[in-house]
Amino acid sequence: MTRQCPFDPPAELGELPPVSRVRLWNGSTPWLVTRYDDVRAVLRDARISADSDRPGYPHQSAASAARRKRAKSFITMDGAEHAAQRRLLTGDFLVKKMEALRPAIQRIVDDLVDGLLAGPKPVDLVTAFALPVPSLVICELLGVPYEDRELFQDITKVMVSRTATPEEAVKATEALLAYLGGLVERKASAPGDDVLSKLATTQFATGKMTAEDVASMGQLLLVAGHETTANMIALGTVALLENPAQLELVRSGDADLLRRAVEELLRYLNITHTGRRRVAVEDIEIGGEVIHAGEGVIAAGDVANRDGAVFAEPDRLDVTREARHHVAFGYGVHQCLGQTLARVELQVVYGTLYRRIPGLRLAVPVEELAFKDDMLVYGVHCLPVTW
8 A cells, every 4th residue: 555645544545435345464354444433433332342362353464363362462352351451450540640750751851852962963763762761661660670671672573563474473472471471470579669560469479360461461561652652752753843833833832732732643643554453243334334243343543533524634734733532542442541641751752852952853854764664553663863
């Protein structure tokens, strides 16, 4: 598929009927749902399952299917099973708790900007800033040693790669489970003030969950907690540098404008370009089409967030827009648990980086950037910048 603009969904998706059949890597033909209202209808309906073990579930690739079979997380569970695991973590991601992290996140961002200003130019903003910010934050929150970041970042690259083989995906999954499982076992006897310690003492040490069960939950939080936000920081920076009037608004904006800017960039970029994957457990009508039980469904959030019936001039970046009703974090009971943390991180980053480095600019033409079409989470592999 082709992109006329690196920030837009593939043009072909917008040309399809709002509910249509598509063919996947394994020959299956799930339904692709692209209209905003239909996407929300799919994601909130109990007749549509997130269970990746069900026949007909539209896996992204053979590697993704193998990885999920080896270590299933609560985002691909339904009903009571999903609710019970999610409930174990809900208290750790309350809005008030995430807002309380803002000063610590601000210190992290300021320290990293200090390093940028004191260092050589040009610099890769991905490795020097975009990846360290959420990695430091999620490591502190979970209780994962930041000095081990190279290990889990390298493993994550394999786990989110579109080109990984099933064997490579399973090997990477098992490596991260083994690493986190070891942490869980140590924290059971020497807990700290972190999420993994809480799970280790209340779930593993009491026999309610195995070390690998806890590690599987930690794996989801660790991978999602740094990979997605890192890509939003880097890709958002590219989008703003390519839209200087919008960048100037962000640079000089107040807290309310920064909040709007984050929501608009989440809508505009929507870095999860593989859609929310589901399978029907009962017949259901969506957008005038009957989806039968056992048929796969892909809810394309990136296309839905460009629905002109919901967002005026949807292909235009407008940081003054009120776009919080986007579906970048999903919708319904499976809506992203860490969305408040991501919002706080992005507000601090976007409110600090461009203000403290007002001359920030790309060090290469945008056409030379390597965008992550080979990854399940969209972004840029490298972002050379100078000032």
